Amino acid sequence: MxxxxxxxxxxxxxxxxxxxxxxxxxxxxxxxxxxxxxxxxxxxxxxxxxxxxxxxxxxxxxxxxxxxxxxxxxxxxxxxxxxxxxxxxxxxxxxxxxxxxxxxETVRRRRLAERLFFLFIFIGAGLGAVLGFGGSALVEATGIGAVDLPSISNPTTAPTPTPSATPTPEPTETTPARPNEPKPTIKVSKPQVAPGERFVIEGRYPSLGEGASLQVQVKDEGTDWDDFPIETTTRDGGRFKTELYTSRTGERQFRLLDKRSDKATPSVTVQIG
Missing domain, CATH: 1.10.1200.10 (ACP-like)
Structure with missing residues (x-):
């Protein structure tokens, strides 16, 4: 918790x-x-x-x-x-x-939507009952219910399934890491803010591209990195930008973590208070 x-x-x-x-x-x-x-x-x-x-x-x-x-x-x-x-x-x-x-007005609209929802359910149940009774009457009128269908006899011996050969997976080559790939960058809009004052962290994670999810993490003196309840999504070129707020005073470090690869950006330090 x-x-x-x-x-x-x-x-x-x-x-x-x-x-x-x-x-x-x-x-x-x-x-x-x-x-x-x-x-x-x-x-x-x-x-x-x-x-x-x-x-x-x-x-x-x-x-x-x-x-x-x-x-x-x-x-x-x-x-x-x-x-x-x-x-x-x-x-x-x-x-x-x-x-x-x-x-x-918002509450009134929400309640109206709920009433319409239950009204549609009631109407649907009524139509289902009418169609069910009508179908039953149609079966009785046509005599379909009195038709005796021949029984299906079970085969004396069940066919033995032929085991299929498991295909041998072809070896794959691991794509080597690109040694000259740009490293992630990060910066903060204000190195010192008051408690409750908002600040912006932005940067670039080139290897992720667009649409990757990044988890903001925080670290205080003498503690390990912990998830801050904010996530952001990268844009074109791996760019990211998010707004933070904290009321806890002291020197705090922030970074963004790519949970898929468990790799993070460098950290930035913000003095709160």
Whole structure:
């Protein structure tokens, strides 16, 4: 399960975007209502928090969220609840600067869509029943049901299958690595930022080309590399660019890892605070 520190960082980012509160106001003892949330934004916050850590927060759990610490504990001590089969989370994008919309009109449209869905199911079930009764009546009227079909006799001996020869795989040659292949590059927009201030990491991973997925990793003094909850996709020529945010102070190192090859870019250092 994720650490309390990483959950608090992501929760701070979500609340800053959703209710436009100050980052330094998001402390464990603060209540969500004090930060400017209402019933709609609490649900939206819980959905986004669950999406970022790949967990499902049930309705009972969401209804019990009062403080920031409650929300952190709901993810760290997740009870294993899973989303309903017919349900689904509203997709969000971490790297998108736009704030999610939340109003009564959105909720009204969502409820209307659910009602239409169940109405279509009801109509489909009714049509299926009508067609089933009609088919039964047609069989009785034509007498097809009274036809005696001859029985199928089993063969006395089953044919012995002829084993097929397993083709011998042809040897393949391993493509040698290109010694002059350009190495990955990386740079940061600001070497020092305040807690809660956004900064950009960009660079190029030439050997990946376009459409490769890169995982952002972070390392603090005295610790190993750990996954930061952000991924980005390379563009033409292996170029990548992503926006980060963290409220944890101190000197932190960042890099991007290609999980398919387990190879990473060089690291950059950012002073937080």
């Amino acid at each position: 994720p650490s309390s520190t990483s959950v608090l960082e992501q929760l701070t980012d979500i609340l800053v975007r959703v209710v436009d509160c100050r980052a330094d106001a998001v402390v464990p003892e603060a209540t969500l209502r004090e930060l400017g949330t209402d019933s709609l934004t609490i649900v939206e916050m819980a959905e986004e928090l669950g999406r970022r850590f790949d967990v499902y927060l049930s309705d009972d759990t969401v209804d019990g969220l009062v403080t920031v610490q409650d929300a952190v504990d709901a993810v760290v001590d997740h009870d294993g609840a899973t989303a309903p089969a017919a349900g689904g989370r509203v997709p969000t994008t971490l790297e998108s600067p736009a704030r999610p919309e939340h109003d009564e």
